[in-house]
Amino acid sequence: MNATLSRTPVVLAHASGASAAIDPQGAHVLSWSPTAGDERLFLSERxxxxxxxxxxxxxxVIFPQFAxxxxxxxxGFARNRHWQLIEQQAHSARWQLQSDAQTLALWPHRFTCELAVTLADRELLIELSVENTDSQSQTFTAALHSYLRVGEIGDVRIEGLQGLRYRDSTQGTREFDEAAASxxxxxxxxxxxxxxPASLRLRDGERRLRIEQSGFVDTVVWNPGAERGAALADLEAEGFRRMLCIEAATVGRPVTLQPGQRWSGSQRLVAER
Ligand SMILES: O=P(O)(O)OC[C@H]1O[C@@H](O)[C@H](O)[C@@H](O)[C@@H]1O
Structure with missing residues (x-):
């Protein structure tokens, strides 16, 4: 990685009072507040x-391989690479990541990824697109691995998953049907x-967050719990209590793009309360 590239985050602001900050490494959204002082993303102090x-x-941003x-x-490698800022306005910006010698050494496919971040009144929209710029087809998995900030993990509830088939990665590849409405x-x-589904809801005390996705067909739910959380050197003590990842993902059915084809997927976070 080129050490001379700036890591200064891009800061976006919306007339409603919303703000967001994005690091050029990974086009990585670090922070989103729908109103001043109401941070909705978790960022480890460590x-x-x-x-x-x-x-x-x-x-x-997870590409071209989930987990x-x-x-x-x-x-994959997208989260560890410097993305080029290609457009910036007050409340939106767009970054690009193109294949180069280092990515080709890892994954022998030419591509152009774009990530657009747009703030609106109580909303954050993140859109990922991938274009196959190669002469061969390419197949990938991807995700927007959002760490949502919560008050206390034991008190949160996710609505909208009931009836879905899921793979429990803590038990290898075993699959189950979700029974819980909440x-x-x-x-x-x-x-x-x-x-x-296209929309889920996170209840966190008085707060309500709607999580919408399109293009991505799966949703990943991850929290490391106390033991695994303590083993993550870059997660502060008890950090697992303050975070819940709800990720727009495409894992079960990877995307295949023919030369010149483009795929896109998005996640929209809406602070209802
Ligand atoms: O520690 P990492 O590489 O950021 O991964 C965090 C987690 O990311 C989640 O998406 C995966 O489902 C977990 O299995 C994984 O542990």
Whole structure:
């Protein structure tokens, strides 16, 4: 990674009072407040801001491999690369990541990714697109790995997952059907919900967050729990209590693009209360 590249975050602001900050490494949203003082994303106090090191919190962009679903380093390489800022306005900005010698050495496919971040009144929209700029087809998995800030993990509930098939990654590849209309998080949770709905709701005390996705077909729910959380060197003590990842993802059915084809997926966070 080029150490001379600036890591100064881009700060966006909207007339409604909303703000967001995005690090050029990974085009990584670090912070989103729909109103002043109401931070909705979790960012670990122990996160390491070194070039090429993944940030613990915010919204990591996962491409071209989700977790350990292939031969690449965990979660691929997009989150560890410097993205080029290609457009910036007061409340929106767009970054680009193109294949280069380093990405081709890891994954032999030419591509152009774009990430657009747009603030609106009580809303944050994150849109990822991938274009196959190669002469061969390419297949990938991807996610917007959002770390949502919560008051106390034991008190939150996720609505909208009932009836979905999921893979419980804490039990290898075993699959189950979600029975809960309102899912509580007790201990480590690491699940891929297949064919997820376009909208979920997170209840967190008085706060309500609507989580919408399009393009991405799955939703990942992850919290490391106490034991695994303590083993993450870049997560502060008891940090697992303050975070819940609800990720717009495409894992179960990877995307295949023919030369010249483009795929896009988005996640929209709406602070209802
Ligand atoms: O520690 P990392 O590489 O950022 O990954 C965090 C978690 O990311 C989640 O998306 C995965 O489902 C988990 O299995 C993984 O542990």
């Amino acid at each position: 996160s390491i801001f070194a070039d090429g090191v993944a940030i613990r919190g915010g919204v990591p 350990g679903e292939g031969p690449l380093p965990k979660h 899912l509580a998080i007790a201990g480590e949770v690491d699940r891929i919900y297949f064919d997820a």
